[in-house]
Amino acid sequence: MGISEVTVGDMIPSKPEKRCCAMCGCISFLIIFILFLTSFQQVNRLNAGLLRNGFTGEVNLERSYLPGRYFVGFWNEFMHFPTTLNTIEFADEAVEEGVQQLGKLRSRDKDGKQIWLDVSVQYRIYPNELPQIYREMTKLYEDVYISELRGALQRITNEFTVDEAWKDYSAVNQKMLDECKTVLLPRHAECWGLQLWGVRLQTEYENQLVRTQVRKQAEETALATQTQTEYRQKTEVILAEYVANVTVINQKGQADKQRIERDALSAAQSALVGAQGDVLKIVFDTVKLNATDTTTEKLMSGSELVKYQNILMLKEKKSSNFHIKPAL
Incomplete structure (x- = not known):
């Protein structure tokens, strides 16, 4: 007969005495197994533990146990103490x-x-x-x-x-x-x-303290207001100085502008007068009455020079009817 063909009945002894012994052995094994399992105790997370005898209540003060599972015997148990805040x-x-x-x-x-x-x-x-x-x-x-x-x-x-x-x-x-x-x-x-x-x-002290603090705050507020006023006045003085400086600078600039314009106009007029004088000199030196057999070379007199200049000015005017006839 193979192992696969063995039944529970085949394992139970046929005689009552042997059957009783087998039953007692199974119960003992089961009890021992349960006691073995209960011998493992756990210290919970975020706790530390002390071991205490479950029968006598005596606490083992030799060591403390951190979180984990320990084999301590079924007669012992852990007392938990939180290690968190x-x-x-x-x-x-x-x-x-x-x-x-x-x-x-x-x-x-x-x-x-x-x-x-x-x-x-x-x-x-x-x-x-x-x-x-x-x-x-x-x-x-x-x-x-x-x-x-x-x-x-x-x-x-x-x-x-x-x-x-x-x-x-x-x-x-x-x-x-x-x-x-x-x-x-x-x-x-x-x-x-x-x-x-x-x-x-106490109420009377609190009220007095409130009054004192209010008074101090009022003093500090007044001091801050005074300081702010002083700084505002100083700022206004500085601003007025800047405004005055700007006005002075503007006036000086305007005066310098007018002076430069006058100087430029005077220089231009002086240059114009000089140029006109140079032109007259050139005309005076250039325009001459050529010499003939009976007369010598003759320069223009002052009145003739002025008259010559007037004739040239009339020639420049488009509206004048004056024309210079070419020499024959």
Whole structure:
């Protein structure tokens, strides 16, 4: 008979005693297999874990476990601790899911004024220091952080006046952040961030502060207006100087233009007179009465020269009827 022909009935012993032993063996194997599977436990993502005995409740503080699957035995289980950023918020407003509802920080400033602060803190535990955290604070570590942060932040507010919170917000917020880091570091956690986002005084102080700020703003506005007026006046003076300079330059240019035109006209007239004199001299030297047997060469007299010039001028006029007859 081949293996393919074997049935379940063939594998079960025919005798009751052997059949009972086979059944017990199967059950034992099944139980062992289930226990083997349940011996693998997982630390979830974004968490760290501590191993705890499921029967005795004893926690193993020898090491912490990062995310992953581990063979730890079916009698053990993991306690999970979030390694992401967690928020502590000191405020009266509604908070997001997973954040404890805490009240405002109540304290006094450097001058003794009663103040209420809205502060948000983000922290993150160090996964490798999880055994120390559980040894010192068990799973109530956040309550310890809240208590110590409340006291430390209330003390740090005694070092500055309330008006510094908005006059020099960065410095005040940095002081509180440094104090937060100082508090959480020995408690095996990192103070990742802190935001001071609300400051409230008693009503009478707030009203007085508002009046003071309004008065200061009015003074600053008046000073700015005065400065603007001074600069406007200086600008107008400079503009007037430029306008005056432009007027002077224009007048000087106009005078220079007229002078140049007069000089050019005078030079032209002088050149014209000179040219006319040269022409007369040429005419005087050229036009002569030729010598004959009975007379000698004779130059024109002054009156004859003028008359000759007039005759030439009449010849230039197209409307004149004067014509010079050619010599025979």
